[in-house]
Amino acid sequence: MGKQEGNKRKERIPETEVLPSSFFRFDSPNTTQTKPLSTLHLHSLSGSMTHARKPTKPNSQPRQAHNPSFSTTGMKLIVPLQGVVQGRGGLLLGTLVPCALFYFLQLYLKRRRSNFSPPSPSSEPTLPRTSSRSNLSSRGSISRVRLSKLATQISRPDDSLYYVGLERASRDPYDAVNNPHGIIQLGLSDNKLCFDLIGEWVARNLEGTMSGGVDLGINGIAPYQTFDGVMELKMALSDFMHQVMGESVKFDPYNMVLTAGATPAIEILSYCLADHGNAFLVPTPYYPGFDRDVRWRPGVDLIPVHCRSTDNFNLSITALDQAFSQARKRGVKIRGILISNPSNPVGNILTQDMLYSLLDFAEDKNIHIIVDEVYAGSTYGSEKFVSLAEVLDSDIDKSRFHIVYSLSKDLSLAGFRVGVICSFNDSVLAAAKKLTRFSAISAPTQRLVTSMLSDKRFIREYLETNRKRIRQVRDEFVDCLSKLGIKCAKSSAGMFCWANMSGLIRPYSEKGEIELWEKFLSIAKISITPGSACHCIEPGWFRICFTTITLEEVPLVIKRIRRVVESCNSSS
Incomplete structure:
Protein backbone atom coordinates (compact mmCIF):
# COMPACT_ATOMS: atom_id res chain seq x y z
CA MET A 1 0.00 0.00 0.00
CA GLY A 2 2.70 2.42 0.92
CA LYS A 3 4.55 1.66 -2.28
CA GLN A 4 1.40 2.20 -4.39
CA GLU A 5 0.58 5.53 -2.70
CA GLY A 6 4.12 6.66 -3.30
CA ASN A 7 3.82 5.83 -6.98
CA LYS A 8 0.54 7.79 -7.20
CA ARG A 9 2.11 10.85 -5.66
CA LYS A 10 4.93 10.61 -8.14
CA GLU A 11 2.48 10.41 -11.02
CA ARG A 12 0.96 13.76 -10.01
CA ILE A 13 4.23 15.52 -10.73
CA PRO A 14 4.52 16.69 -14.34
CA GLU A 15 7.40 15.16 -16.16
CA THR A 16 8.04 18.07 -18.52
CA GLU A 17 10.81 20.26 -17.19
CA VAL A 18 12.09 21.51 -20.52
CA LEU A 19 10.05 24.14 -22.41
CA PRO A 20 10.39 24.93 -26.07
CA SER A 21 13.36 27.13 -26.86
CA SER A 22 11.14 29.75 -28.48
CA PHE A 23 9.15 30.32 -25.27
CA PHE A 24 11.58 32.87 -23.82
CA ARG A 25 13.92 35.22 -25.70
CA PHE A 26 16.57 37.56 -24.35
CA ASP A 27 19.40 39.63 -25.68
CA SER A 28 22.94 38.76 -24.84
CA PRO A 29 24.95 41.67 -23.48
CA ASN A 30 27.58 40.96 -26.14
CA THR A 31 25.29 40.87 -29.16
CA THR A 32 22.00 42.23 -30.40
CA GLN A 33 20.82 38.81 -31.59
CA THR A 34 18.19 36.89 -29.66
CA LYS A 35 19.20 33.59 -28.08
CA PRO A 36 16.80 30.85 -26.94
CA LEU A 37 16.31 30.10 -23.33
CA SER A 38 16.48 26.36 -23.75
CA THR A 39 15.56 25.20 -20.30
CA LEU A 40 13.29 26.34 -17.54
CA HIS A 41 14.22 24.82 -14.19
CA LEU A 42 11.49 24.36 -11.67
CA HIS A 43 12.63 24.99 -8.13
CA SER A 44 10.98 24.32 -4.84
CA LEU A 45 9.75 27.19 -2.68
CA SER A 46 10.90 25.37 0.41
CA GLY A 47 14.44 25.59 1.71
CA SER A 48 16.92 27.83 -0.01
CA MET A 49 15.28 27.52 -3.47
CA THR A 50 18.64 26.66 -4.95
CA HIS A 51 18.49 22.88 -5.51
CA ALA A 52 16.53 21.56 -8.51
CA ARG A 53 14.10 18.65 -7.97
CA LYS A 54 15.16 15.51 -9.76
CA PRO A 55 12.66 14.00 -12.20
CA THR A 56 10.94 10.69 -11.33
CA LYS A 57 11.42 9.31 -14.82
CA PRO A 58 14.22 9.56 -17.25
CA ASN A 59 13.54 12.41 -19.59
CA SER A 60 12.44 11.19 -22.97
CA GLN A 61 14.01 14.22 -24.66
CA PRO A 62 17.77 14.45 -24.84
CA ARG A 63 19.16 17.18 -22.65
CA GLN A 64 20.77 20.03 -24.64
CA ALA A 65 24.46 20.58 -24.47
CA HIS A 66 25.68 23.15 -22.04
CA ASN A 67 26.30 26.52 -23.72
CA PRO A 68 29.27 28.29 -22.10
CA SER A 69 28.46 31.64 -23.61
CA PHE A 70 24.95 31.38 -22.29
CA SER A 71 26.14 30.58 -18.77
CA THR A 72 28.43 33.62 -18.69
CA THR A 73 26.23 36.24 -20.35
CA GLY A 74 22.69 35.10 -19.84
CA MET A 75 20.31 35.42 -16.93
CA LYS A 76 19.24 32.46 -14.77
CA LEU A 77 15.49 32.66 -14.36
CA ILE A 78 14.09 31.03 -11.21
CA VAL A 79 10.33 30.51 -11.10
CA PRO A 80 8.82 29.15 -7.89
CA LEU A 81 5.97 27.22 -9.45
CA GLN A 82 6.47 23.83 -7.85
CA GLY A 83 4.18 24.69 -4.94
CA VAL A 84 1.40 25.52 -7.37
CA VAL A 85 1.92 22.36 -9.36
CA GLN A 86 1.95 20.25 -6.22
CA GLY A 87 -1.09 22.13 -4.83
CA ARG A 88 0.53 23.20 -1.56
CA GLY A 89 -0.74 26.86 -1.50
CA GLY A 90 1.96 28.63 -3.48
CA LEU A 91 -0.56 30.44 -5.69
CA ARG A 111 16.99 49.66 -21.95
CA ARG A 112 19.60 47.44 -23.58
CA ARG A 113 18.07 48.00 -27.00
CA SER A 114 17.92 51.78 -26.50
CA ASN A 115 21.58 51.88 -25.50
CA PHE A 116 22.66 49.85 -28.53
CA SER A 117 20.31 51.36 -31.10
CA PRO A 118 21.99 51.91 -34.48
CA PRO A 119 22.81 55.53 -35.37
CA SER A 120 20.47 57.27 -37.76
CA PRO A 121 21.84 57.74 -41.26
CA SER A 122 23.25 61.20 -41.87
CA SER A 123 25.30 62.83 -44.53
CA GLU A 124 27.57 64.43 -41.95
CA PRO A 125 29.41 62.61 -39.16
CA THR A 126 28.22 63.38 -35.62
CA LEU A 127 30.54 64.03 -32.75
CA PRO A 128 30.27 61.63 -29.79
CA ARG A 129 28.45 63.07 -26.80
CA THR A 130 30.59 62.96 -23.69
CA SER A 131 29.27 61.49 -20.49
CA SER A 132 29.67 64.82 -18.69
CA ARG A 133 27.43 66.57 -21.24
CA SER A 134 24.90 63.76 -20.89
CA ASN A 135 24.88 64.13 -17.13
CA LEU A 136 24.43 67.89 -17.40
CA SER A 137 21.55 67.43 -19.82
CA SER A 138 19.77 64.95 -17.59
CA ARG A 139 20.22 67.08 -14.51
CA GLY A 140 19.02 70.24 -16.21
CA SER A 141 15.86 68.59 -17.44
CA ILE A 142 14.77 67.71 -13.91
CA SER A 143 14.39 71.21 -12.42
CA ARG A 144 14.59 74.83 -13.50
CA VAL A 145 17.69 76.85 -12.71
CA ARG A 146 17.22 78.96 -9.60
CA LEU A 147 17.35 82.74 -9.24
CA SER A 148 17.99 84.86 -6.18
CA LYS A 149 15.05 85.86 -4.01
CA LEU A 150 15.56 89.50 -5.02
CA ALA A 151 15.47 88.71 -8.75
CA THR A 152 12.46 86.44 -8.30
CA GLN A 153 10.59 89.15 -6.45
CA ILE A 154 11.25 92.09 -8.75
CA SER A 155 10.83 90.06 -11.94
CA ARG A 156 7.16 89.53 -11.19
CA PRO A 157 4.61 91.69 -13.04
CA ASP A 158 4.12 95.14 -11.59
CA ASP A 159 1.31 95.44 -9.07
CA SER A 160 1.49 99.26 -8.89
CA LEU A 161 -1.01 100.88 -11.24
CA TYR A 162 1.49 103.69 -11.75
CA TYR A 163 3.86 101.38 -13.63
CA VAL A 164 1.03 99.43 -15.24
CA GLY A 165 -0.29 102.65 -16.74
CA LEU A 166 3.13 103.69 -18.00
CA GLU A 167 3.64 100.31 -19.64
CA ARG A 168 0.23 100.29 -21.34
CA ALA A 169 0.74 103.81 -22.66
CA SER A 170 4.14 102.84 -24.07
CA ARG A 171 2.51 100.06 -26.13
CA ASP A 172 0.08 102.48 -27.78
CA PRO A 173 1.60 105.99 -27.56
CA TYR A 174 -0.29 108.98 -28.89
CA ASP A 175 1.12 110.78 -31.90
CA ALA A 176 -0.72 113.60 -33.61
CA VAL A 177 0.19 112.29 -37.08
CA ASN A 178 1.06 108.60 -36.84
CA ASN A 179 -1.25 107.49 -33.99
CA PRO A 180 -3.88 110.13 -33.21
CA HIS A 181 -6.06 107.62 -31.32
CA GLY A 182 -3.25 106.36 -29.08
CA ILE A 183 -2.94 106.78 -25.32
CA ILE A 184 -1.87 110.24 -24.15
CA GLN A 185 0.75 109.95 -21.42
CA LEU A 186 -0.29 112.06 -18.41
CA GLY A 187 1.06 109.68 -15.78
CA LEU A 188 4.76 110.48 -16.19
CA SER A 189 6.18 113.68 -14.73
CA ASP A 190 8.21 114.62 -17.78
CA ASN A 191 8.73 118.30 -18.65
CA LYS A 192 8.45 118.72 -22.42
CA LEU A 193 7.40 122.35 -22.40
CA CYS A 194 10.92 123.66 -23.02
CA PHE A 195 12.43 121.02 -25.27
CA ASP A 196 12.76 123.65 -27.96
CA LEU A 197 15.08 125.73 -25.78
CA ILE A 198 17.25 122.74 -24.90
CA GLY A 199 17.39 121.63 -28.54
CA GLU A 200 18.45 125.07 -29.74
CA TRP A 201 21.26 125.32 -27.20
CA VAL A 202 22.58 121.86 -28.08
CA ALA A 203 22.47 122.66 -31.80
CA ARG A 204 24.45 125.85 -31.25
CA ASN A 205 27.03 124.49 -28.82
CA LEU A 206 27.48 120.77 -29.30
CA GLU A 207 29.77 120.95 -32.32
CA GLY A 208 31.97 123.60 -30.76
CA THR A 209 32.21 121.90 -27.39
CA MET A 210 32.95 118.47 -28.87
CA SER A 211 35.94 119.92 -30.69
CA GLY A 212 37.65 120.65 -27.40
CA GLY A 213 35.88 123.35 -25.46
CA VAL A 214 35.56 122.80 -21.68
CA ASP A 215 37.45 119.52 -21.96
CA LEU A 216 34.90 117.96 -24.30
CA GLY A 217 37.64 116.72 -26.58
CA ILE A 218 38.45 113.04 -26.73
CA ASN A 219 40.93 113.36 -23.87
CA GLY A 220 38.19 114.77 -21.68
CA ILE A 221 35.55 112.10 -22.26
CA ALA A 222 37.29 108.82 -23.17
CA PRO A 223 39.41 108.07 -20.05
CA TYR A 224 38.04 107.00 -16.67
CA GLN A 225 36.50 109.74 -14.56
CA THR A 226 35.84 109.93 -10.82
CA PHE A 227 32.65 108.02 -10.05
CA ASP A 228 31.18 110.70 -7.77
CA GLY A 229 31.40 113.41 -10.47
CA ALA A 236 28.42 124.46 -11.98
CA LEU A 237 25.56 122.51 -10.35
CA SER A 238 26.11 124.36 -7.06
CA ASP A 239 25.69 127.70 -8.85
CA PHE A 240 22.58 126.43 -10.68
CA MET A 241 20.92 125.28 -7.45
CA HIS A 242 21.77 128.60 -5.85
CA GLN A 243 20.00 130.36 -8.70
CA VAL A 244 17.00 128.00 -8.73
CA MET A 245 16.38 128.39 -5.01
CA GLY A 246 16.15 132.14 -5.08
CA GLU A 247 19.85 132.74 -4.35
CA SER A 248 19.08 132.29 -0.68
CA GLU A 267 18.79 104.47 -2.93
CA ILE A 268 22.36 105.28 -1.86
CA LEU A 269 21.11 107.32 1.08
CA SER A 270 18.87 104.40 2.06
CA TYR A 271 21.94 102.14 2.12
CA CYS A 272 23.84 104.67 4.21
CA LEU A 273 21.19 105.56 6.78
CA ALA A 274 19.28 102.34 7.43
CA ASP A 275 19.77 98.60 7.65
CA HIS A 276 17.70 95.92 5.99
CA GLY A 277 14.37 95.75 7.82
CA ASN A 278 14.51 99.31 9.17
CA ALA A 279 12.00 101.92 8.02
CA PHE A 280 11.49 105.53 6.94
CA LEU A 281 8.41 107.61 7.67
CA VAL A 282 6.84 109.03 4.49
CA PRO A 283 3.96 111.53 4.40
CA THR A 284 1.19 110.49 2.01
CA PRO A 285 0.33 110.78 -0.75
CA TYR A 286 3.87 110.22 -2.00
CA TYR A 287 5.70 109.53 -5.26
CA PRO A 288 5.13 105.85 -6.25
CA GLY A 289 8.78 105.43 -7.25
CA PHE A 290 9.88 105.68 -3.61
CA ASP A 291 8.68 102.11 -3.09
CA ARG A 292 11.21 100.84 -5.61
CA ASP A 293 14.01 103.21 -4.71
CA VAL A 294 14.00 102.30 -1.03
CA ARG A 295 12.56 98.80 -0.81
CA TRP A 296 13.93 96.87 -3.76
CA ARG A 297 17.65 96.60 -3.01
CA PRO A 298 18.27 98.38 0.33
CA GLY A 299 15.37 96.47 1.90
CA VAL A 300 14.16 99.50 3.86
CA ASP A 301 10.45 99.68 4.58
CA LEU A 302 8.26 102.77 4.13
CA ILE A 303 5.67 103.59 6.78
CA PRO A 304 3.00 106.00 5.49
CA VAL A 305 2.06 109.05 7.51
CA THR A 318 1.08 115.14 15.39
CA ALA A 319 0.51 112.61 12.61
CA LEU A 320 4.26 112.12 12.30
CA ASP A 321 4.63 111.43 16.02
CA GLN A 322 1.72 108.97 16.04
CA ALA A 323 3.19 107.00 13.13
CA PHE A 324 6.58 106.93 14.86
CA SER A 325 5.13 105.66 18.14
CA GLN A 326 3.02 102.96 16.46
CA ALA A 327 6.01 101.71 14.53
CA ARG A 328 8.12 101.51 17.67
CA LYS A 329 5.40 99.47 19.40
CA ARG A 330 5.54 96.97 16.55
CA GLU A 363 16.75 115.67 16.82
CA ASP A 364 14.26 114.54 19.44
CA LYS A 365 13.86 111.08 17.89
CA ASN A 366 17.51 110.85 16.79
CA ILE A 367 16.69 110.08 13.17
CA HIS A 368 17.68 111.38 9.74
CA ILE A 369 15.77 113.53 7.24
CA ILE A 370 15.96 113.09 3.46
CA VAL A 371 14.34 115.88 1.45
CA ASP A 372 13.72 115.42 -2.27
CA GLU A 373 13.82 118.94 -3.78
CA VAL A 374 13.75 118.08 -7.50
CA TYR A 375 10.85 120.51 -8.16
CA ALA A 376 12.45 123.48 -6.41
CA GLY A 377 12.71 125.50 -9.65
CA SER A 378 9.31 124.47 -11.08
CA THR A 379 7.20 126.88 -9.03
CA TYR A 380 4.26 128.92 -10.33
CA GLY A 381 2.35 130.07 -7.25
CA SER A 382 2.78 132.89 -4.80
CA GLU A 383 4.39 130.75 -2.11
CA LYS A 384 8.15 130.98 -1.80
CA PHE A 385 10.13 127.78 -1.85
CA VAL A 386 12.40 127.26 1.16
CA SER A 387 15.17 124.67 0.98
CA LYS A 398 23.70 119.00 10.35
CA SER A 399 24.95 115.41 10.06
CA ARG A 400 21.38 114.05 10.08
CA PHE A 401 20.08 116.16 7.15
CA VAL A 418 22.12 113.88 -13.54
CA GLY A 419 21.38 113.82 -9.81
CA VAL A 420 23.14 114.92 -6.65
CA ILE A 421 23.34 114.13 -2.94
CA CYS A 422 24.02 117.09 -0.67
CA SER A 423 24.99 115.95 2.81
CA PHE A 424 26.74 117.38 5.84
CA THR A 445 27.18 113.88 -20.18
CA GLN A 446 29.14 115.53 -17.38
CA ARG A 447 31.16 117.65 -19.78
CA LEU A 448 28.17 118.69 -21.88
CA VAL A 449 26.03 119.57 -18.85
CA THR A 450 28.92 121.53 -17.33
CA SER A 451 29.05 123.61 -20.49
CA MET A 452 25.28 124.18 -20.42
CA LEU A 453 25.16 125.18 -16.74
CA SER A 454 28.09 127.55 -17.27
CA ASP A 455 26.05 129.52 -19.82
CA LYS A 456 24.53 131.93 -17.30
CA ARG A 457 22.47 133.84 -19.83
CA PHE A 458 20.86 130.69 -21.20
CA ILE A 459 20.09 129.37 -17.70
CA ARG A 460 18.47 132.62 -16.63
CA GLU A 461 16.27 132.81 -19.74
CA TYR A 462 15.39 129.16 -19.52
CA LEU A 463 14.24 129.31 -15.88
CA GLU A 464 12.03 132.31 -16.59
CA THR A 465 10.48 130.73 -19.69
CA ASN A 466 10.00 127.38 -17.97
CA ARG A 467 8.11 128.86 -15.02
CA LYS A 468 5.96 130.93 -17.38
CA ARG A 469 4.98 127.98 -19.55
CA ILE A 470 4.26 125.74 -16.57
CA ARG A 471 1.96 128.39 -15.11
CA GLN A 472 0.11 128.89 -18.42
CA VAL A 473 -0.56 125.21 -19.04
CA ARG A 474 -1.42 124.52 -15.41
CA ASP A 475 -3.92 127.39 -15.15
CA GLU A 476 -5.63 126.43 -18.42
CA PHE A 477 -5.77 122.77 -17.52
CA VAL A 478 -7.10 123.26 -13.99
CA ASP A 479 -9.70 125.74 -15.23
CA CYS A 480 -10.98 123.28 -17.85
CA LEU A 481 -11.18 120.50 -15.26
CA SER A 482 -13.16 122.77 -13.00
CA LYS A 483 -15.72 123.30 -15.75
CA LEU A 484 -16.17 119.52 -15.86
CA GLY A 485 -16.83 119.46 -12.13
CA ILE A 486 -13.34 118.21 -11.19
CA LYS A 487 -11.61 120.25 -8.51
CA CYS A 488 -7.87 120.20 -7.83
CA ALA A 489 -5.96 120.64 -4.59
CA LYS A 490 -4.23 123.94 -4.01
CA SER A 491 -0.66 123.80 -5.30
CA SER A 492 2.30 126.09 -5.94
CA ALA A 493 4.87 123.90 -7.69
CA GLY A 494 5.39 120.77 -9.72
CA MET A 495 4.30 119.53 -13.11
CA PHE A 496 0.99 117.95 -12.10
CA CYS A 497 -2.36 118.66 -10.52
CA TRP A 498 -3.92 116.57 -7.75
CA ALA A 499 -7.48 116.14 -9.02
CA ASN A 500 -10.47 115.08 -6.92
CA MET A 501 -12.68 112.68 -8.90
CA SER A 502 -14.35 111.03 -5.94
CA GLY A 503 -17.75 112.10 -7.32
CA LEU A 504 -17.20 109.88 -10.35
CA ILE A 505 -16.38 106.60 -8.62
CA ARG A 506 -18.98 103.97 -7.73
CA PRO A 507 -18.57 102.54 -5.15
CA TYR A 508 -16.62 105.01 -3.06
CA SER A 509 -13.67 102.74 -2.44
CA GLU A 510 -10.32 101.77 -3.88
CA LYS A 511 -12.14 99.33 -6.16
CA GLY A 512 -14.23 102.14 -7.60
CA GLU A 513 -11.09 104.23 -8.06
CA ILE A 514 -9.38 101.44 -10.01
CA GLU A 515 -12.44 101.00 -12.23
CA LEU A 516 -12.41 104.72 -13.02
CA TRP A 517 -8.69 104.54 -13.80
CA GLU A 518 -9.41 101.71 -16.24
CA LYS A 519 -12.07 103.83 -17.95
CA PHE A 520 -9.56 106.60 -18.54
CA LEU A 521 -7.23 104.12 -20.23
CA SER A 522 -9.85 102.30 -22.31
CA ILE A 523 -12.44 105.02 -23.07
CA ALA A 524 -10.51 108.31 -22.94
CA LYS A 525 -7.16 106.78 -23.95
CA ILE A 526 -5.41 108.75 -21.19
CA SER A 527 -2.86 107.44 -18.69
CA ILE A 528 -3.07 109.04 -15.25
CA THR A 529 -1.96 107.92 -11.78
CA PRO A 530 -4.60 106.80 -9.25
CA GLY A 531 -4.25 107.95 -5.66
CA SER A 532 -3.97 104.36 -4.39
CA ALA A 533 -0.62 104.07 -6.22
CA CYS A 534 0.48 107.09 -4.16
CA HIS A 535 -0.82 105.48 -0.93
CA CYS A 536 -3.53 108.12 -0.53
CA ILE A 537 -5.98 107.11 2.17
CA GLU A 538 -8.93 108.82 0.46
CA PRO A 539 -10.29 107.17 -2.73
CA GLY A 540 -10.91 109.21 -5.85
CA TRP A 541 -7.79 111.36 -6.13
CA PHE A 542 -5.65 111.25 -9.27
CA ARG A 543 -2.33 112.78 -10.31
CA ILE A 544 -2.43 114.31 -13.80
CA CYS A 545 0.85 115.54 -15.32
CA PHE A 546 0.23 118.45 -17.64
CA THR A 547 3.81 119.21 -18.74
CA THR A 548 3.83 116.24 -21.15
CA ILE A 549 1.49 118.17 -23.49
CA THR A 550 1.57 121.62 -25.03
CA LEU A 551 -0.88 124.42 -24.41
CA GLU A 552 -2.47 123.70 -27.80
CA GLU A 553 -3.12 120.06 -26.84
CA VAL A 554 -5.07 120.88 -23.67
CA PRO A 555 -8.47 120.98 -25.48
CA ARG A 563 -16.07 111.20 -22.33
CA VAL A 564 -15.35 109.52 -19.01
CA VAL A 565 -17.23 112.14 -17.02
CA GLU A 566 -20.32 111.79 -19.20
CA SER A 567 -20.06 108.00 -19.07
CA CYS A 568 -19.94 108.03 -15.26
CA ASN A 569 -22.79 110.52 -14.95
CA SER A 570 -25.04 108.59 -17.33
CA SER A 571 -24.43 105.28 -15.55
CA SER A 572 -25.14 106.80 -12.13
Missing part, protein backbone atom coordinates in the same frame (compact mmCIF):
# COMPACT_ATOMS: atom_id res chain seq x y z
CA LEU A 92 0.30 34.00 -4.55
CA LEU A 93 4.04 33.72 -4.95
CA GLY A 94 3.70 31.56 -7.99
CA THR A 95 1.79 34.25 -9.86
CA LEU A 96 3.23 37.54 -8.63
CA VAL A 97 6.90 36.67 -8.63
CA PRO A 98 7.00 35.47 -12.26
CA CYS A 99 5.07 38.53 -13.39
CA ALA A 100 7.46 40.82 -11.58
CA LEU A 101 10.47 39.00 -12.99
CA PHE A 102 9.00 39.11 -16.49
CA TYR A 103 8.32 42.88 -16.14
CA PHE A 104 11.87 43.63 -15.05
CA LEU A 105 13.21 41.40 -17.80
CA GLN A 106 11.30 43.35 -20.41
CA LEU A 107 12.46 46.65 -18.88
CA TYR A 108 16.05 45.40 -18.92
CA LEU A 109 15.81 44.36 -22.57
CA LYS A 110 14.22 47.66 -23.54
CA VAL A 230 34.02 115.82 -11.77
CA MET A 231 34.58 118.94 -9.70
CA GLU A 232 33.76 121.24 -12.63
CA LEU A 233 30.21 119.87 -12.79
CA LYS A 234 29.81 120.02 -9.02
CA MET A 235 30.72 123.70 -9.04
CA VAL A 249 21.41 129.38 -0.02
CA LYS A 250 24.82 128.18 -1.20
CA PHE A 251 25.87 124.56 -1.60
CA ASP A 252 29.44 123.48 -1.00
CA PRO A 253 30.68 121.37 -3.95
CA TYR A 254 32.75 119.30 -1.51
CA ASN A 255 29.53 118.22 0.21
CA MET A 256 28.07 116.96 -3.07
CA VAL A 257 28.08 113.48 -4.62
CA LEU A 258 26.80 113.19 -8.19
CA THR A 259 24.65 110.24 -9.26
CA ALA A 260 22.84 109.10 -12.40
CA GLY A 261 19.58 110.79 -11.42
CA ALA A 262 17.65 111.24 -8.19
CA THR A 263 16.63 107.57 -8.04
CA PRO A 264 20.12 106.19 -7.22
CA ALA A 265 20.67 109.17 -4.91
CA ILE A 266 17.73 108.11 -2.75
CA HIS A 306 -1.46 109.74 6.28
CA CYS A 307 -2.41 113.31 5.46
CA ARG A 308 -5.96 114.32 4.56
CA SER A 309 -7.73 116.59 2.12
CA THR A 310 -9.22 118.68 4.91
CA ASP A 311 -5.70 120.06 5.49
CA ASN A 312 -4.86 120.11 1.75
CA PHE A 313 -2.69 117.04 2.47
CA ASN A 314 -0.22 119.10 4.48
CA LEU A 315 1.99 117.29 6.98
CA SER A 316 1.43 117.68 10.70
CA ILE A 317 3.89 116.84 13.47
CA GLY A 331 9.29 96.68 17.01
CA VAL A 332 10.18 98.57 13.82
CA LYS A 333 13.28 100.76 13.94
CA ILE A 334 12.66 104.16 12.37
CA ARG A 335 15.85 105.57 10.86
CA GLY A 336 14.56 108.66 9.12
CA ILE A 337 11.91 110.71 7.33
CA LEU A 338 11.67 110.75 3.53
CA ILE A 339 9.76 113.73 2.18
CA SER A 340 9.28 115.65 -1.08
CA ASN A 341 9.43 119.43 -1.07
CA PRO A 342 7.65 120.63 -3.17
CA SER A 343 5.28 117.75 -2.66
CA ASN A 344 4.79 115.09 -5.28
CA PRO A 345 1.92 114.52 -6.17
CA VAL A 346 0.04 117.36 -4.44
CA GLY A 347 2.35 120.25 -5.34
CA ASN A 348 2.25 122.09 -2.01
CA ILE A 349 5.36 123.56 -0.37
CA LEU A 350 6.60 123.09 3.18
CA THR A 351 6.61 126.33 5.12
CA GLN A 352 9.66 127.54 6.99
CA ASP A 353 7.95 126.87 10.32
CA MET A 354 7.23 123.27 9.32
CA LEU A 355 10.88 122.79 8.33
CA TYR A 356 12.00 123.98 11.75
CA SER A 357 9.50 121.63 13.38
CA LEU A 358 10.91 118.74 11.34
CA LEU A 359 14.42 119.60 12.51
CA ASP A 360 13.29 119.50 16.14
CA PHE A 361 11.42 116.23 15.61
CA ALA A 362 14.45 114.58 13.99
CA LEU A 388 16.10 122.54 3.95
CA ALA A 389 19.64 123.90 3.66
CA GLU A 390 18.30 127.40 4.29
CA VAL A 391 17.06 126.59 7.81
CA LEU A 392 20.14 124.72 8.99
CA ASP A 393 21.69 127.06 11.54
CA SER A 394 25.25 126.75 12.76
CA ASP A 395 24.14 125.42 16.17
CA ILE A 396 22.23 122.47 14.67
CA ASP A 397 23.73 119.04 14.17
CA HIS A 402 20.41 115.21 3.47
CA ILE A 403 19.12 116.81 0.26
CA VAL A 404 18.45 115.15 -3.11
CA TYR A 405 18.24 117.11 -6.34
CA SER A 406 18.41 116.45 -10.10
CA LEU A 407 18.18 118.19 -13.47
CA SER A 408 15.34 115.96 -14.72
CA LYS A 409 12.54 118.40 -13.85
CA ASP A 410 13.77 121.96 -13.56
CA LEU A 411 16.07 121.70 -16.61
CA SER A 412 14.08 119.09 -18.59
CA LEU A 413 17.10 116.74 -18.79
CA ALA A 414 15.52 113.53 -17.50
CA GLY A 415 17.32 111.45 -20.11
CA PHE A 416 20.72 112.87 -19.15
CA ARG A 417 20.44 111.25 -15.71
CA ASN A 425 27.76 113.96 7.12
CA ASP A 426 31.35 113.05 6.27
CA SER A 427 30.76 109.32 6.70
CA VAL A 428 27.72 109.42 4.44
CA LEU A 429 29.69 111.31 1.80
CA ALA A 430 32.56 108.82 1.98
CA ALA A 431 30.24 105.84 1.62
CA ALA A 432 28.16 107.49 -1.11
CA LYS A 433 31.25 108.23 -3.19
CA LYS A 434 32.10 104.53 -3.21
CA LEU A 435 28.54 103.46 -3.96
CA THR A 436 28.37 105.77 -7.00
CA ARG A 437 30.57 103.21 -8.74
CA PHE A 438 27.26 101.57 -9.67
CA SER A 439 25.47 104.78 -10.73
CA ALA A 440 28.07 107.11 -12.19
CA ILE A 441 27.21 109.74 -14.80
CA SER A 442 28.90 109.22 -18.15
CA ALA A 443 31.87 111.48 -18.92
CA PRO A 444 30.35 113.02 -22.10
CA LEU A 556 -7.86 117.50 -26.90
CA VAL A 557 -7.12 116.10 -23.45
CA ILE A 558 -10.15 117.80 -21.92
CA LYS A 559 -12.34 116.41 -24.71
CA ARG A 560 -11.21 112.89 -23.86
CA ILE A 561 -11.72 113.41 -20.14
CA ARG A 562 -15.25 114.62 -20.88
